[in-house]
Amino acid sequence: MNIIDVSTICEPWGINIKETKKLSDRALLLITVNGEKFVLKVKGNVQKTENENNLLRYIKSNSLNVQIPLPNKHGDTIVTHNEISYCLYNFIEGETVCAADSLKNPFIPGLLGETLALLHIIMEKADVSNFIEKNLYNMVSQYALKEIIKVDTGEDVQFIVKTMGAEFQKRIESLPKQLIHRDAHIFNFIFKGYSLSGVIDFEIAEINVRIFDLCYCCTSVLNEVFSDLSAREDWFRFVNEMLDKYNQLNPLTDCEKNSIWHVMLCIQLIFMAYFSNNRPLYKSNKAMLMWIYENKKKITDDIFLSNWD
Missing domain, CATH: 3.30.200.20 (Phosphorylase Kinase; domain 1)
Known part of the structure; x- marks a missing residue:
C-alpha cells in the first residue's frame, strides 16, 4: 500500500x-x-x-x-x-516483549495472568449474540487430525490420535466456555515499563473454552524459545506464575486446572494441521506437541497444582 x-x-x-x-x-x-x-x-x-x-x-x-x-x-x-x-x-504507546525476555523478566508472567483474568471477567459479560461458538474438540477431531493424517502416518502421530478418545472429548467439552480473545499471542500484549499498556488484535474473538487463551499464550512463548533447552525449563516457571496470578483474580475450576495439558495438545494439533503443507513449520510444531505430550506429569502435577490452594 x-x-x-x-x-x-x-x-x-x-x-x-x-x-x-x-x-x-x-x-x-x-x-x-x-x-x-x-x-x-x-x-x-x-x-x-x-x-x-x-x-x-x-x-x-x-x-x-x-x-x-x-x-x-x-x-x-x-x-x-x-x-x-x-x-x-x-495507537497504544509501548512495545511488545519477545518470548525470551518474557521468561527472564519476573514481572511479565504475572502481568499476563492479571490481564487475561481481567479481560475474561469483562468479556464474560459482553453481548455475545453475534459471535460464533466453536467446539474445540471438533476442531481437533474433524479438522486437525484429518489434515495431519494426510501428510503424516508415523507411529508417533498414531499414538497421539489414540489419546484423543472419548475420555479426552468428555474432558474438553466439559470445560467452561465464554467469549475469548482467541489470539492471545505474547506479541498481542503491549508493555510500557513495568506495566501492561494494552491488548490488541481481537479480530478472531469467539466463544470457546476459556483456558484456550491461557494455553495459547503459554504455547506462543514456548514456540519462540523451543530450540533453547534451558529456556524450556524456564517456561515451566513462567506458566505456573502466569496461571497462578490468573487464578487469584479469576478462579479456575478444578477441571480447568487439570486440563491445561489437554488444551495445549489441542492447540499444537491445530497448528500442525494449519502448517501441514509447510514442512519446516509442521515439523517444529510436531516437535513441540511431542515434548508437551512427554511432559504431561510435569505440566499436570509438578507445576500447575503444586502451589495452588
Whole structure:
C-alpha cells in the first residue's frame, strides 16, 4: 500500500500522513505531520468488523486499554477503498516483549495472568449474540487430525490420535466456555515499563473454552524459545506464575486446572494441521506437541497444582 492510497483511505479522518511503517500484513503504523500516531488495519467482513468494534468499545469502557476504532467526519468507523474495508485505530504507546525476555523478566508472567483474568471477567459479560461458538474438540477431531493424517502416518502421530478418545472429548467439552480473545499471542500484549499498556488484535474473538487463551499464550512463548533447552525449563516457571496470578483474580475450576495439558495438545494439533503443507513449520510444531505430550506429569502435577490452594 503506497502513501497515496493511505492518504486517500484516511482522508475522511482528516489526518495528514507523513510516514508509514508496516506492522503486519494487515496493519500499518501511521505518523502524521503533527507527530500523532494511528494504526490503519485491513478488515474483512463488515458485520464481523462491527461486532469486533462494539466489543472493543465495551472492553475500553470497562477500563482495560484496547485499540478502539475512530469515527471519521461522517461518523463511520469502516471505510472502503478498492473494495477493501479499513478501520483506523488509536495507537497504544509501548512495545511488545519477545518470548525470551518474557521468561527472564519476573514481572511479565504475572502481568499476563492479571490481564487475561481481567479481560475474561469483562468479556464474560459482553453481548455475545453475534459471535460464533466453536467446539474445540471438533476442531481437533474433524479438522486437525484429518489434515495431519494426510501428510503424516508415523507411529508417533498414531499414538497421539489414540489419546484423543472419548475420555479426552468428555474432558474438553466439559470445560467452561465464554467469549475469548482467541489470539492471545505474547506479541498481542503491549508493555510500557513495568506495566501492561494494552491488548490488541481481537479480530478472531469467539466463544470457546476459556483456558484456550491461557494455553495459547503459554504455547506462543514456548514456540519462540523451543530450540533453547534451558529456556524450556524456564517456561515451566513462567506458566505456573502466569496461571497462578490468573487464578487469584479469576478462579479456575478444578477441571480447568487439570486440563491445561489437554488444551495445549489441542492447540499444537491445530497448528500442525494449519502448517501441514509447510514442512519446516509442521515439523517444529510436531516437535513441540511431542515434548508437551512427554511432559504431561510435569505440566499436570509438578507445576500447575503444586502451589495452588
